[in-house]
Every structure is written in structure tokens, then in C-alpha cells.
Amino acid sequence: MTWLRRGFFYQEAASAGSVEAMVAVGKTYDPVILDQLEIKGFHPDPVKAAEWYLQAKDKAADPQSIERLEALRNWLSNSSVLGESEMSNLKRLLY
Incomplete structure (x- = not known):
């Protein structure tokens, strides 16, 4: 399964309430993860990443989402x- 197709799968699962999928969707936008994996061709969106991690944290105090934040x-x-x-939007979410 390609990275993009996985993203759609996780998006659907996250919309259905899966905390693990919320974190996975966040990772597809996360500049830290994309850099670690040396993923090229995707524009990171740290605001979207933070929004997904916060959903996972708020729903279940997910330890991985707390680590990612x-x-x-x-x-x-x-x-x-x-x-x-x-930067202002991201700071509002993270602090």
C-alpha cells in the first residue's frame, strides 16, 4: 500500500474514532516524521499534525500523541x- 493510500485509510479510521489512526494521520503531516523518514514530495503541515495529535490526546490521553506533540x-x-x-496557529495549539 502506498504512503498516500495509507493516509486515506487512516483518515477514514480516524473519522470513525480510532485514536491510533488519528496519530497515524497526524504523522502524515508531521515535519519531524517526514524528515526522519526522508519522505520527499509531501509538504508538511505542522498545524494539521498538531490538530490530529490533539484529537487523539483529548479522546484517550494517548501516550504517542503526547510524545508527538x-x-x-x-x-x-x-x-x-x-x-x-x-507559527501563531501552531503555538496556539501547542501551548
């Missing part, structure tokens, strides 16, 4: 690639 906080403190609006 912390990784995004660390990434944000060391990142200069975001525009002002995107």
Missing part, C-alpha cells in the same frame, strides 16, 4: 521555516 514543540522552537500566521 512534545516533538512538535521542540521542532517549533528550532524552526524558522514557518510563516507568521502558521
